[in-house]
Amino acid sequence: MAECHPVGFQWVMEAKRRGATVIHIDPRFTRTSALADTYVPIRAGTDIAFLGGVVNYILGNELDFREYVLAYTNAATIVDESYQDTEDLDGLFSGFDPEKGVYDPGSWQYAGHAPDSGDTDADRETARPLRHESHGPPIPAGTERDETLRHPRCVYQILKRHFARYTPEMVERVCGVPREKFLEVCQAWTRNSGRERTSALVYSVGWTQHTVGVQYIRTGAIIQLLLGNVGRPGGGVLALRGHASIQGSTDIPTLFNLLPGYLPMPHHAQHASFSDWVAAIRHPGQKGFWADARAYAVSLLKAYWGDAATAENDYCYGHLPRMTGDHGTYQTVLNMVDGKVKGYFLLGQNPAVGSAHGRAQRLGMANLDWLVVRDLYLVESATFWKDGPEVATGELVPEECRTEVFFLPAASHVEKEGSFTQTQRLLQWREKAVDPPGDCRSELWFVYHLGRIIRQKLAASTLPRDRAVLDLAWDYPVSGQHDEPSATAVLREINGFEVASGEPVSGYTALKDDGSTACGCWIYSGVFAGGVNQAARRRPGAEQSWVAAEWGWAWPMNRRLLYNRASADPSGRPWSPRKAYVWWDAGKGRWTGHDVPDFEADKDPSYRPPLGATGVAAIAGDDPFVMQSDGKGWLYVPTGLIDGPLPTHYEPAESPVANPLYRQQSNPARKTYPRPDNPLDPISAVFPYVFTVSRLTEHHTAGGMSRHLEYLSELQPEMFIEVSPELAAERGLSHLDWAHVVTARAVVEARVMVTDRLTPLRVAGRTIHQIWLPYHWGGAGLSVGDSANDLFGIVLDPNVLIQESKVGTCDLRPGRRPTGPELRRYVDGYLRRAGLRKG
Amino acid sequence: MGVRSWIEGWPVYRQLAGDDPTGRGEAVRSPRTAALTSRTETADSVARSVCPYCAVGCGQRVYVSGGRVTQIEGDPDSPISRGRLCPKGAASKSLVTSPRRQRRVLYRRPYGTDWEELDLATAMDMIADRVLAARAQTWEDVDEQGRPLHRTLGIASLGGATLDNEENYLIKKLFTALGALQIENQARI
């Protein structure tokens, strides 16, 4: 966190100053470790084993916050009797289909619930679980419970059994963490949680970029729920996101499987009709606010197609494109390699350096008809045809590369107005300082005018496929010398408005499913409440409470802490005065407190839904998780995940060791792309070392915004690789000399930094060396070097289709790598020795 | 300048006449130094902005003089950042004003070996044509069972996550209407 989010880290230091204990777990000793009270080195890719150990410690010692767990989680809920755990099936859950490599999750359901009749394979292809960023998966409201937690099939008991083998000894064996160190963490964490105290859990892409990434976070969530650290101040599972508006680009997604507000992009088979689509979004009998999802969906279609969207034509549902499978960025790039894609837009993104398997990215781009790159600087993805690594190896010859490339310079963040959504769901509006120089333009300008030109060109078309374009509501006011469209007008549309009057709606509860409201993104509804740009609010922090509710605007409904009903006990009183956040004011009959209550403001804690209630009415007065279909925090996930209802340690897709916990080596449901240009080596002696990559404070992601700047480049001027003194001795590496790293995909070279900050670990009875590389470098800029992401292959988490790019296996050799055509022969030699290529 | 004022401006004279006989303070201060002030004070305008790097969302103040950005620094009002910035955020002015920044459209024709210049309006028109052509070539109306597909897999997009919500909204809206499905961004990565 100190490395990549230094300014956010001020709050950790603030907490430390007030007595908080800071624990840092990382494969490598970083600037965060330097300031932490305890640093725990861990083998990359084994966090579930570690966290599972913590769960086992909590349950084994009955250290869970029982009152919270019982009331607010699904610990008491009974699971279907056909469910079989990894304990029963040596690392698999019931329902696994080895042919397809997917689960039928029918047996994972709560007792009494009809099995989900979905198509898990299609769900994986379309990363369906990604929809649940704003809301839980749909299930019926009623559940069987055992409030004593003794029922063998209650979630609590299943959890206990599932994690029983994650003992301190096993943690040591798998993670390389000495058991004393592990127990120190367990004790600190549990000691600092409960009625009086809360602990926060912070993670980043070190968790998400794994074939079990979602389950990593799930394990963290289980711990935090067991310890009562969710929905309470100072608690939480906090994702530190790495880009200014990466939260926003999921909320208002440019993602193939989502529409704004986590509505699903229709699937050709699952959502052939409008009614199929709406029915699939929510479960008819579910609890909570997601039950109103039809209003959100209809309002989106009204925002897209305006007057053309009517009840009679299903609000232009037919205009939406349909998924048939995986259309994610990695599948798309492989399709490019195979010549199936004609044109590609890169809008402020540099996959030649930033995406896994850089060679596939570049060769894919070299096989397009045309490419549009919009960026501030000439990034590697714009110049790959000219000076990319494949030009050096002879795989790419400029005179033979047909890709037509348009480079359009972009406006910077000070040259346009608009909102970013930062890591805690806070929208902040930026004012424009100056006009963009030269040909530089905002994306808003580019997209708006591209749409305008295309609509002009199609104006006379009678083709049915062009109706969606011509019907589009695309009349945004423009101003200034460049006809810049109004970002404010777009934000108003995102907020939503009454179709008849054009008045902004006050929030998503005002949205209707009859076409009388339009709303571009239901979770952002309220950002323009009262006709005021709430994201532009800047009441100084010093002039308001510590929650600072009048700075920017957080979705949903300006709530700063999600599920904050859990900060009060079931009867609505704060768990403790120290940790008071929102509470029930019985006198006024309302929820009140420091934040906007994430609950119906006047629902009494004693409210119990009548039999058969659904939707919001089915949420009891002590059900804090109002977007979950049973109102509870899920320790166990009966539906919605592709790879199991509970987290399980699997080895990374490439690992130097066999899974010490189960016979099942790696995530059985992981998404793979088995093809010759994407070789992966599950366990190999040829690639004996573990490597991991991350960022440096001084650079930003693929370097497009840092390696072109003098002041940042001089601070970290060159690509380097960190190795322990032991590994340096083993491989004959000298400090500051060159070395190269080889994987089944690529070889990259770097200067050697020998440092004690990396340490060999004892894992499963042997020594495992880990090396670390920053992934910022590429061939363009002031500071250039080989790109670490070239080392990775493509293998994805099945739930969200994010690649495993935090761990792999490699070889490490002194000296520089080969150049020219020899380079590929060198890698091929490794592939042959690893048995991954014949001949 | 008269002789008198010249002499009075001579630090040696001021050493003798003033309170700074050793010439290490007041006496040796130059007129330029005496007039120094912060360029943030004299800026024509200040825009309230947000750092474009990571997702902490630090507040920034962008100072403009003569139509040029002269300083970007932390916004002390922000309850998130309290006016602080990391090295990247602190380098924001360089990011925006660097001479290395590309300010003109560049075009590489198929099989070309170097960039060419291209007018922005022409480039926009060419891109629109290529979108329509790719869409026409790869349009899929229905699947094998006759269920609607209404899409093209011939066009893809990958966006950065430093784009504004409003921009992402329009990107998704336009591409969805065009039937382009493979619209992705950094969040997948």
Place this chain on the structure above:
Amino acid sequence: MKSYYGRQIVKTPVWRPDIPAYLFCGGLAAGSALLAAGADLTRRPALRRSGRLTALGAVAAGAAFLIHDLGRPARFHHMLRVVKPTSPMSIGTWTLTAFGPAAGLAAAAELTGVAPAAGRAAGLAAAGLAPALATYTAVLLADTAVPSWHEAYPQLPFAFAGSALASAAGAGLLAAPTAEAGPARRLAVAGAAMELAASHRLASTLGLTGEPYRSGRAGALLRASQALTAAGIAGAVLGGARRDSRRRRARLVSALSGAALLAAGALTRFGIFAAGVASTKDPRYTVVPQRARLEQSAADAGGGAGGRAPAGSADDERGAVGPGRDQLADDRVARDLPGDEEPA
């Protein structure tokens, strides 16, 4: 001793060879002005003439070197904004500013024969300023954080004064006829002796910070200087003793010894300059004496306090130089870290 990767602490002077050249010229000018004044008062016109002309030539060359060394030569006159008693360079500049015209006037009178009385007055004024001109440069060097200069402040003025006299005497021996060279000869011996004594003390009494005067380039320069000085003394003595027989040869010996003394004067300045430079490049010369001072004062205070760290934090040497977990790492540090290289 601990250090930050073996890097130097104080900065190496940014002065180029202009500065030691100036030191030499300034000394030569000062000594020559003195010699000229003495010759004037004792009616040795040839010695006076050579002294006055040498003084002017040397001071002009010195000023040129000084200005050339400035980062912004066009701002030379900014030196005259202030009179700073705390700045030897300011004092020196004003001294030079007074000395230069005086030396110029004396030389002009010498060359033109016009206004001999004014010439004498100017020459005496220059001579009056000369000891300051010759010795302030020692303070100039010593008044820095350069370990081998600062610690040498008691010796440097004598080395510079002696060197100035010997150089001027050398010039006198070169230029003046044998008949008038007696004072120059005696001055050569006196100046050289002063310089040799001071140089010897520099190398022998300064402890660690004397080391740079003995080793490396500075040591070589100073040893060469001492050899030439000795030769110069011998030549001066010999040239004087044989004045009655073989006058041409005696003249040659005098001239050679004069040249040797001039060269020795230049080498002394370059040697002392180089020693200071060398002492900045190794943090030992900064840290060790300061550490010793702290420990001494802590011991004097009767406790272990002072600036010393508690024993628990006392790292071994490599810990401060660079990371390394074990012997392997020690090897690496020894091989690779810049601090272990010989100062350039």
Place this chain on the structure above:
Amino acid sequence: MSVAERMGFFTDTSICIGCKACEVACKEWNAIPTDGLDLLGMSFDNTGQLDANTWRHVAFVEQTHDGDLRWLMSSDVCKHCTHAACLDVCPTGSLFRTEFGTVVVQEDICNGCGYCVPACPYGVIDQRQGDGRAWKCTMCYDRIRAGGDGGRAGSGGGLMPACATACPTESIQYGPLDELRDRAARRLEQLHGEGVAQARLYGHDPADGVGGDGAFFLLLDDPEVYGLPPDPVVTTRDLPAMWRRAGLAALAMAAAVVASFVGGSS
């Protein structure tokens, strides 16, 4: 020039996260050229030292004690000494002491004589290649004397220096020196109370060889570990003694001349 309160920096290295925001903020504000792109292999330090183009420099020291790793980070800066050698020796009056007690180079005056460079006992000020003038931290003289601006104003009324403004963790604190010294003493006490025995202040003592620093530090190891002199002394402290020795030498010189003229026959 009215005399304001003496302002200073207290750099608490125990909370420095080594992000180098100070280095960049300083360069952006003062438009300082880069120092070149060199991988130095000194942990994460690739600027090496304070010099004409680096006015804040973050040192990184990796240490191992009994298998425990410690990574020291410290943002160094000009000390703005109470008795400043650079200021004392400057022959042009380019360097001067401001109304805030800080020491500043006037870029319109400096003629690049270079005297200040070896005079500094900390090796801070330096001559810029290609420019010829001497440069160092000004404690953002232009900012701190600007009109006040609410929240971020230092107690002196002006803006905070760029580095202190940026510093994410308040490792760099700017304020009235007296206040900072009190704060530092409390912080030291707190750290000692927490068992951080190695913590010590550096440059805080008005009785030290430079009369105390306007920019002082809380360190976690000996100063030389961070590249700081353990017991710096302003060179001009010895200036009277130097002049006395020079006077003696001058007298000796005059005496030698007199003797050489009166002592012989020709």
